[in-house]
Amino acid sequence: MTTRRAGLREQKKQATREALRTAALRLALERGPDNVRVDDIAEAAGVSPRTYNNYFSSREQAIVAAVTGEREARVAAAVAGRPAGVGLADAVIEAIVDQYTAPGEPGRDALLLITTRPMLRDAFVETTGAIEHPLTDAIAERLGDADPHTARVLAASVAAAVRVALEQWLQTTAASATAGGLVVLSGSLPDLLRGALAPLAPALDAAEERARRQAS
Template sequence: MTTRRAGLREQKKQATREALSAAALRLALERGPDDVRVDDIAEAAGVSPRTYNNYFSSREQAIVAAVAGEREARIAAAVAGRPVGVGLAAALVEAVVEAYTTASEPGRDALLLITTRPSLREAFVGTTGAIENPLAGAIAGRLGDDDERTARVLAASVAAAVRIALEGWLQTTAASFTAGGLVVPSGSLPDLLRATLAPLTPALDAAEERARRRPR
């Protein structure tokens, strides 16, 4: 019964977070982000400003959360769920690319909003930090529990690589914003992600090989 109550509580918290982020993005698209107040977001989501502050520390965080989705959980689950025959490096790269380039990507209007506002670009890039802890758990599960420290280092490196890829992609996309309001990305996000993650392959392969040779 306690486990069930905890599960329902987490579902309610997730629903509240999603309602707040959806309201924040909708209001930002309607009014412009500078004209959106925390009180407005809370009212639109049907909660108090105090409740809002339990989930987000700024309106920018709330706005980008609507387009960032729960990528950290999806990436960790994808890495953990890849078949044993798929190497850790390959599993990780494909999980990251898939999570950042599937339907959860922001639509055109949201993308325009993010790329043309430095504060929103910064907040969007900042969401990569949420990858680290869930991913460390997934990597540790593949390497073995006694590789927890290695898993944390690798996960932190992956988060940094993703951040660098997003920074480059958003900068080039913002630079391609034309007078007609059209975003023409000058770089492929999947290619950028693969390029920034590529230097980590030797470390991931080495960690996996050590785990393979470890006495069971």
């Protein structure tokens, strides 16, 4: 019964988070983010402002969360789910590219909102930090390495590389936004991600080779 209750609590928390981030993005698109208060988002989601603060520290964080969803968990799951025959470097790079460039991620209206508001751009880029811990676990599992520092350093480096790629992409895309509200996607995000992650491939390969030698 305890496990079931815990599962129900987690489902309720997830539903509340989803309601908050959905309300935040809807209100921001309708009114403009500067005209949306935390109280407005909480009311639209049917919770109290105090409950809101248990999930998000700002309206920007909630708005961006509607775009990113649970991407950090999806990245880690994608790495863990790659076949054993796929090298760690390829597994990580492909998982990042797949999850950051999935169809509808982000939608054009949401992209315009994020790219034309510096605070939203910053909040969007900051979400890259969230992938570090779940990715650490996924890398450690693939390495089977008793040393947790290797996986953590590699995951932190991946998060930093993704941040660099997103910053470049958002800056160039923001510069292309026209007065008429159109967004011209500038540069290929998959190419930017692959380019930023490429210098990490030798380190990922070396860690995998070291783990293979230790296991033999």
